Amino acid sequence: MNAKKLLAGMLSIALLAGCSGGGSTTPSATPSGSDKVSVTVTVWGPQEDQSDDNGKWLQTQCENFAKEHADWDLTFNYGVCSEGDAKTNVGTDPEAAADVYMFANDQIPDLLKSGAIAEFGGKTLDAIKANNSETTVNTVSYDGSVYGVPFTANTWFMYYDKSVFSEEDAKSLDAMLEKGKVAFPLNNSWYIAAFYVANGCTLFGPNGGDAAAGFDFSGDKAVAVTNYLVDLVANPNFVNGDVSTGNDIKAFFSGTWDYQKAQEAFGDNLGIAPAPSFTVDGAQKQMKSFAGSKAIGVNPTTKLYAEHPEVAVALAAYLGGTAAQQAHYDSRSIIPTDKNINVGDDALARAQMDTMGYASIVQPLQADMGNYWTPAQSMGEELVAGTVTHENAAEKTEQMNESMNNAGVH
16 A cells, blocks of 8 residues: 555645644644544554653653644553564554554655555644754655654764863864874764765765665765775774774764763763864865654554544644653653754753754665665775775775665675
8 A cells, every 4th residue: 555645635634733833733624524523543652652750751742632632532542662663563564553653764665665654744744844954854754755753863973072172173073183082983884974975975866865866976076085084094093983992082973872881981071062074175074974763653544544634643743743852852861853942951962953953964765775884884894904095095986886886795
């Protein structure tokens, strides 16, 4: 079943239930007839969002949603499903699955294949675009359509020692390398792309949405980066790895999962910032992390959607809206994507939000993305080993590009 086709006939109804920025909804669609809408909505989310320890975030938000929709008589049926399990638990038997659920953005193609995810449009889409960075919106986009309401990001940034590097230093990798040891996992293909993309290399076109475009890690733009990385590896203040690789490391690159490690390493001097810029051929280039997200989706195959799609769409928009994201952040420290939320002096949250704002690109949701990983990793490993040199940089770069575009064989 194709989610787009199923949604098309009902879209004019569903879009009336769009959600505005602050977690409140626009006037709801008027149901046919005079009877009050009385429905049970099945909602799936991770156990952590339903536990007493975290204030039963999911139940609380659904109850708040019901209060704001007094014209609807709503009952909620909750189920446990982590974001990473959505494509299996929802996709295996969509008609028996949740009406509204949480998912990881890289599952959109699989959910579409099973017909288990609906496209958003109208006021709901307007709110998604208004409240989130372009990169964040692109994480839930596929073939030009948006399929989720994002609520948190998945990306990486930089942890550093503020006693060694100033905030201004932290904006320039070159400046940092003059003052202290910087660790970067160059042989990890999830990270090395940040350099090449910064100088114009692309994966499936400029926005990652053109499957026919393939990978463009060719020509002078890519060779210039390889030459920069040859010099980077030779710099005595560069270390391949992270903060655990050596005793004197004063900066490293990772995500929220390594926050405790960073605290242990830098203590009160811990600084956090988006990845810095670096200099290629005399020009400053902003490193770009790969980015993904977690989001709220709507299942278009259920009885509820068939009868009252406006309810499911409005609930999804609410659970990913400003008020619900604020509550998620307060209860579980889930860093929001919503630009309206002020995270104050929370450096971790600010770094992730800023990264999504200007220092990242979407990890493409393309079937051939798998062809990228091995050639990129091989390039990183050869750079670290010293087998890539200025003399063979052009040849090695072209080999990487050809391998990416020929099923990833290196």
